Amino acid sequence: MKEKTYQLLIELTNGKWSSMLLKKFSSSGISRYLIPSYIKVYGIDMEEVSTERPFSSLHDFFIRELSDNARPIDREYNTIVSPVDGFLETTGEIEKGEKFFVKGKEYSVSSLMGSLEAAQRYKGGTFLVLYLSPANYHWIHSPVNATVDRQYILGNKSYPVNRTGLTYGKSPISGNYRLINELTMENGRKCAVIKVGAMFVNSIHMTHTEQVWGKGESIGYFSFGSTVVLLFEKGSFKLDGIRSGEPVKMGERIGFMV
Helix, strand or coil: CHHHHHHHHHHHHCCHHHHHHHHHHHCCHHHHHHHHHHHHHHCCCHHHECCCCCCCCHHHHHCCCECCCCCCCCCCCCEEECCCCEEEEEEEECECCCEEEECCEEEEHHHHHCCHHHHHCCCCCEEEEEECCCCCCCEEECCCCEEEEEEEEECCCCCCCCHHHHHHCCCHHHHCCEEEEEEEECCCCEEEEEEECCCCCCCEEECCCCCEECCCCEEEEECCCCEEEEEECCCCEEECCCCCCCEECCCCEEEEEC
8 A cells, every 4th residue: 555655646746847847946046055955964075076166056066076086996907896876775686587676576677678689688697776865976987998889768757766766666767767878898798787767857967978988987977866777797797795785986896897
């Protein structure tokens, strides 16, 4: 009953007009007066924030950049780093060909990626779900040196992807608006970086348009809190000790190419 009620409330509030109003207010000059409260509520460390320019709105602050040394990148050849600041919500093996589970909900890689053909590449592989809260730095970076094989968009609406949303929502990871990049890593193996839109706003902005990605290089940003899903081919990735529920920072090693 709780799950159905939650889904109904989200459907009633997650519309075109509410999204427009939210975007308009957060981008307005008046919203900048909320920035000090935002910093206090979320405990944001301003010492690591780049202060080269003032913030003109709450949205401007939300997509703030960090100082050059705030996120050192693990440069070892065979390492894979976190593409974002956030929490490792869950990780595991893609079961029974293409199934994986998040908060007890079953997902399929074919639904997530839009085709059975794309899903077959990750049969028996590894998935990681990284959640970004409103407090986090919201730029997205490349987890590995790679070439981009394909980029495409799926979905239109976006539902909450926080822990409540993942628990009670209607398959938000594979149902939300998402921007997908399929990559070939330096070892010749495949991985996918799937950016999932957050509640109300489908704002995933790609700023890097080149075919070659360098590890740690910024590729875009989320306008609001969201989630990144990483997929790796079977036998191509080894997790480096990080466990579900633990925080991660962009540039930190999360595993190794195998």
